Amino acid sequence: MQNFFNxxxxxxFYLKIAISCTIVQQVFYWLLHDTKLNLITEVLLYWLVGSISFYILGIFIEKGIKSNDVFREKLTARVKKVKKQAFPSFTVKGIITGExxxxxxxxxxxxxAPEVHxxxxxxxxxxxxLMRIVAADFCFYVSHWLLHKKFLQKIHLKxxxxxxxxxxxxxxxxxIEYIIVTIxxxxxxxxxxxxxxxLCAWTFIGNAYNLEGHSxxxxxxxxxxxxxxxxxxxxxxxxxxxxxxxVFNTLNPPTKKPGIMFPVSLIENRIIKSSITLDRSIKSIE
Structure with missing residues (x-):
């Protein structure tokens, strides 16, 4: 049963990414399907969607959701507490370099890359x-695993x-890590x-789950x-x-966050609670 729920x-997670990307892609298709785009226009569009969504979504999470004590307490996933740190502030030089x-x-x-309409x-x-997120997850797993090996670890320490x-x-x-992760x-x-x-849909949703994942x-x-x-x-x-x-036995078992947005965890949590209640009832009868 546990393996089934896992x-x-x-x-x-994969389905959420695939469905969300599909919905956002429909919006971009509706906006762009009658527009002839050359390479430079596509590059600028791809870059702008990625950059604008990164800052807007990040600010929304940090200054909107996390600044609200009720939301932060309710949505916090971290169970293993660590010492709070001061995060780096934005600089004009840093933003320009990043862009x-x-x-x-x-x-x-x-x-x-080959273009396919x-x-x-x-x-x-x-x-x-769906293929994209499963493949991207595998590629990221391999590169990230390598970045934690001694011969590449210094690249990842920042x-x-x-x-x-x-x-x-x-x-x-x-x-160097930016180049590796981008590839x-x-x-x-x-x-x-x-x-x-x-590509625009993937960039938008990719920023959303990446920013949430670090929040x-x-x-x-x-x-x-x-x-x-x-x-x-x-x-x-x-x-x-x-x-x-x-699959590769490198999992550090996470604490699942049950809630209406996470139906699998919610159902699993309720079944576990029902099972514990039933066991206690049986023992009390005995």
Whole structure:
């Protein structure tokens, strides 16, 4: 039973990503399907969607949700407490440097990746995004696992300046790690090809779950303290989510956050509570 719930727990995350991306892709398709885009326009669009959504979503989580004591207490996923840290503040130089890197990355990706026009078929897009997240999770798992090996560990230490975490820690990494992570993220694009509407949707939702994953909150996508434990313990939980860590036996078991947004955890929690209540009733009768 436990293995069944663990499997459903991982699949729920993948399905949330795929369904959310499919919905957002429909919006981009509706906005762009009558518009002829050349390479430069696609690059600028891809870059702007990624950059604007990163800052807007991050500020919304940090200044909107986390600044509210009630929301923060209710949505906090972190169970293993660590000493609070002061997070780096934004600087003009840091923002400009980050945006130049993002723009160059967008240009290289769209110049090299094969473009495939897939239209707005819901089923086709859902399948593409489902393959995309499973493949991206595997690629990220492998690269992240390697970054924790001694010969590459120094590259990754900047990201691990923080045992505690905050949304914008997602972007706190060295240049070499940024390149490695970017290559990792785009590998599935070279396998499956890209449609600009799919790519924009993936970038938007990718920012959403990445920022949430570093926020120590469970809002919609992140159903546990999976990545919090990785920052706390510096080992295990190398994937985007726990599927590949379960497969390769590197899982640091997370605490699941039950709630209406996380139906698998909610059902599992209620079954466990019912089982405990039943056991106590039987023992009292005996």
């Amino acid at each position: 499997f459903c727990f991982e699949i729920e 130049i890197k993002a723009l160059i990355a967008a240009l290289i990706i769209l110049y090299l 897939r239209g707005n078929s819901l089923l086709l897009n859902l399948g593409w995004f 990201h691990h300046d923080f045992q505690d975490s905050s949304s914008f820690v997602a972007g706190h990494k060295s240049l 990792t993220d785009v590998l599935p694009i070279f396998i499956f090809g890209y449609d600009i509407t799919q 120590s909150l469970s809002i919609f996508f992140i159903p546990s303290d999976f990545h919090d434990l990785h920052h706390t313990d510096f080992k295990g939980n190398y994937g985007i989510h726990g599927f590949w860590d379960r």
